[in-house]
Structures are given as C-alpha cells and as structure tokens.
Amino acid sequence: MSPAIDVRGLRKSYGDKLVLDGIDLNVAEGTIFALLGPNGAGKTTVVRILSTLATADAGEIRVAGHDLRQDPEAVRAAIGVTGQFSAVDGLMTGRENLILMADLYHLGKQQARRRADELLEQFDLTDAGKKLAMTYSGGMKRRLDLAMTLVGRPRIIFLDEPTTGLDPRSRHSMWTMIRDLVAGGVTVLLTTQYLEEADQLADRIAVLDHGRLVAQGTAEELKRLAPGGHIRLRFTSPDELALAAQVLPSAVPDHEALVLQVPNDGSVHALRDLLARIDDASLEVDELTVHTPDLDDVFFAVTGQPAKPTKPNETVTAS
Structure with missing residues (x-):
C-alpha cells in the first residue's frame, strides 16, 4: 500500500x-x-x-x-x-456555512443540503445549525x-x-x-x-x-529515547529523608519537599527490589509514586529545552 x-x-x-x-x-x-x-x-x-x-x-x-x-x-x-x-462566517448560520462550502464543490442544490444536514448530525450541531455561527x-x-x-x-x-x-x-x-x-x-x-x-x-x-x-x-x-524514569518517595520528617538518602545513595534528595527521587526503569523487578530495601531499612515512606518518561521528557531529551527547544546536532529516529 x-x-x-x-x-x-x-x-x-x-x-x-x-x-x-x-x-x-x-x-x-x-x-x-x-x-x-x-x-x-x-x-x-x-x-x-x-x-x-x-x-x-x-x-x-x-x-x-x-x-x-x-x-x-x-x-x-x-x-x-x-x-x-x-x-x-459568523454572519451565516451553521447550515448556510456548510451549504456554501458544498456549492463550492458544485454538489448541486439538493445534494448540498443533504450533505450539510448529514454533517450537522455527525458533529452534533443539528439544533445549532439554524443559528448564526457568531453565537x-x-x-x-x-x-x-x-x-x-x-x-x-x-x-x-x-x-x-x-x-x-x-x-x-x-x-x-x-x-x-x-x-x-x-x-x-x-x-x-x-x-x-x-x-x-x-x-x-x-x-x-x-x-x-x-x-x-x-x-x-x-x-x-x-x-524510550528519553531518560528520566524514577520513583518518588515522600517522607514525613527530615530524619527519615536523611536515613533514606544513606540507604539509597543513587537517589536525589529534595530537602524542602522531603522527597527522594530514585532512578528506576519502572519495571516490576526494580520496584520490588526498591520496596525490599525500604522494608529492610524500616523506612517510613509517606507516599510513593512511579514516573515513567513521557513526551515532555522526549522533548527535553531531543531538544535540550522543554519550553523553547534549541537546535539539536542530529536527528534521532526511533524504531
């Protein structure tokens, strides 16, 4: 094809x-x-x-x-x-707008009106079709x-x-x-x-x-092109956060938010391993959330900027 x-x-x-x-x-x-x-x-x-x-x-x-x-x-x-x-055209009804377009396609009078009514029904505009589009x-x-x-x-x-x-x-x-x-x-x-x-x-x-x-x-x-998968652990006290940071040295702490960000691919095996380490250290975790890369991460990964991308050096193709 x-x-x-x-x-x-x-x-x-x-x-x-x-x-x-x-x-x-x-x-x-x-x-x-x-x-x-x-x-x-x-x-x-x-x-x-x-x-x-x-x-x-x-x-x-x-x-x-x-x-x-x-x-x-x-x-x-x-x-x-x-x-x-x-x-x-706001000065025409919805139906008139469609009929005008149908006339441009040379559909003929009856066919143009039939096509307009079909589309009004398809797009849930049947009642509105009689009203001016400006409304x-x-x-x-x-x-x-x-x-x-x-x-x-x-x-x-x-x-x-x-x-x-x-x-x-x-x-x-x-x-x-x-x-x-x-x-x-x-x-x-x-x-x-x-x-x-x-x-x-x-x-x-x-x-x-x-x-x-x-x-x-x-x-x-x-x-899959983007790094950034992680598990986010929230704690209730600075002491618990400090202890968790010692147990999980690869994690990135946010002391103000009492959050620890642990690099993780989101797989069941990796999550199970993390939970076992938390349990062995008797850590009191208030909240756990899993973050997998999304298209925001992709945008950042391929352009270097999430909001105002910069020109990259090469094209990346996923396959």
Missing part, C-alpha cells in the same frame, strides 16, 4: 530565513500522524506546502499518490484543510470548521493545531471526532503544541524544531 503522504528533502526559506531544512515524512493511509513542535518550528509551513497553499523550494512530495509539483489539482481534490483560524462557542466553531472541511469527502485531512484555545471538554470532544474520521478510513496529519494531544491521538509522531525533524516514531518508541 502506497503512503498517503510521502515527503523527501523538503526545504523552504523566506528570504534569508531557513524555515524547513530537509524534512522527510511518510504517513500511512488511515492513520493519524502528529507533527509536534513549539511556535516557529515550521509546522504550519509544512501544512501549507502539502496542501498546495505554499511552494516548496526543494524536495519530492507525493500526496494521495499524486506528485504535488506536477499535479496540484489532483492533490487538492483529495485533501481537506482546517487551519489554525476558523474559516466560519457558537469556541468548540462549536471548531466542530463546524471541521465539518466544512469534510464536505467534499477528502481522503486526507490536514489539521493545523485543531484544539488551540479550546477548553478540556471541547478538546476531548474534538479528539473523539478525529478518531472517528480515521476509523472511517480518512488519513489525518495534525500539528500541535500539546504533548498530550500527540500522545493520545497519533499512530506516529515527528518532533519538529527550528525547521528540522529531531525525532520520529510512535509515542512509546519516542518515550
């Missing part, structure tokens, strides 16, 4: 600023691929190029089996795009925006930071809708700044930093 998206050596500059520096991507059909990175990493530029809204300086790109440079019209016919900013909540606008993207039944959808600004409930609702789309055979490439979002949704994740891919793999593969 050919990939839904295949990118080799994608480069893009704006003036003297290099925005994308030799990007390689391979997105399998019927999967969710997350492009993760901070503001300015180049995520939106990737989406704009793959959706024919911007031109690459170099690289070989195939989308839905079509060469992007030679056949952009065929690519446009196969894709849908939901950008960072809503394309919804919608942020979550409702994003759902309508996504519904408008689906009017032409695209095989591939680009979602550029689809849940930015949404409250937790609306974000989780959007996640469910994205999963349902993929269950129906659609391929999704989404960009996000949210580590949890990539972890929850994506079959594969690529971390983009300063225009370069610094890591790729499944969430679990990427987590």
Whole structure:
C-alpha cells in the first residue's frame, strides 16, 4: 500500500530565513500522524506546502499518490484543510456555512443540503445549525470548521493545531471526532503544541524544531529515547529523608519537599527490589509514586529545552 503522504528533502526559506531544512515524512493511509513542535518550528509551513497553499523550494512530495509539483489539482481534490483560524462566517448560520462550502464543490442544490444536514448530525450541531455561527462557542466553531472541511469527502485531512484555545471538554470532544474520521478510513496529519494531544491521538509522531525533524516514531518508541524514569518517595520528617538518602545513595534528595527521587526503569523487578530495601531499612515512606518518561521528557531529551527547544546536532529516529 502506497503512503498517503510521502515527503523527501523538503526545504523552504523566506528570504534569508531557513524555515524547513530537509524534512522527510511518510504517513500511512488511515492513520493519524502528529507533527509536534513549539511556535516557529515550521509546522504550519509544512501544512501549507502539502496542501498546495505554499511552494516548496526543494524536495519530492507525493500526496494521495499524486506528485504535488506536477499535479496540484489532483492533490487538492483529495485533501481537506482546517487551519489554525476558523474559516466560519459568523454572519451565516451553521447550515448556510456548510451549504456554501458544498456549492463550492458544485454538489448541486439538493445534494448540498443533504450533505450539510448529514454533517450537522455527525458533529452534533443539528439544533445549532439554524443559528448564526457568531453565537457558537469556541468548540462549536471548531466542530463546524471541521465539518466544512469534510464536505467534499477528502481522503486526507490536514489539521493545523485543531484544539488551540479550546477548553478540556471541547478538546476531548474534538479528539473523539478525529478518531472517528480515521476509523472511517480518512488519513489525518495534525500539528500541535500539546504533548498530550500527540500522545493520545497519533499512530506516529515527528518532533519538529527550528525547521528540522529531531525525532520520529510512535509515542512509546519516542518515550524510550528519553531518560528520566524514577520513583518518588515522600517522607514525613527530615530524619527519615536523611536515613533514606544513606540507604539509597543513587537517589536525589529534595530537602524542602522531603522527597527522594530514585532512578528506576519502572519495571516490576526494580520496584520490588526498591520496596525490599525500604522494608529492610524500616523506612517510613509517606507516599510513593512511579514516573515513567513521557513526551515532555522526549522533548527535553531531543531538544535540550522543554519550553523553547534549541537546535539539536542530529536527528534521532526511533524504531
């Protein structure tokens, strides 16, 4: 099976600023691929190029089996795009927005209205469809925006930071809708700044930093790239903490919080061994928590900074 998206050596500059520096991507059909990175990493530029809204300086790109440079019209016919900013017209009702989009696809009057009603039902907007879109909540606008993207039944959808600004409930609702789309055979490439979002949704994740891919793999593969697994022991007194630090010399104490951080891979064997040492020393532990590496740790491991990543020296690929 050919990939839904295949990118080799994608480069893009704006003036003297290099925005994308030799990007390689391979997105399998019927999967969710997350492009993760901070503001300015180049995520939106990737989406704009793959959706024919911007031109690459170099690289070989195939989308839905079509060469992007030679056949952009065929690519446009196969894709849908939901950008960072809503394309919804607030002075029209939700249903009118969908019908307008259907008219742009030349669906015909009856088919356009039928398709609009299908999508309103699919996105739980049937009652709201009669109301002006300006009265919608942020979550409702994003759902309508996504519904408008689906009017032409695209095989591939680009979602550029689809849940930015949404409250937790609306974000989780959007996640469910994205999963349902993929269950129906659609391929999704989404960009996000949210580590949890990539972890929850994506079959594969690529971390983009300063225009370069610094890591790729499944969430679990990427987590194995990061050190930082540990067990956190909290004590009720400084004396107990001091004794524990002597028993566990590899641990890192936090005297103010009365916490000892013990390096640990989280395995049952390692945990059992630690508990035996605690019991042998008659240590009184108030609280024990196990921390395994997450995507925050991955981000730090491959970029050196959790919030404002710095440019790494090489790409790390998980396999």
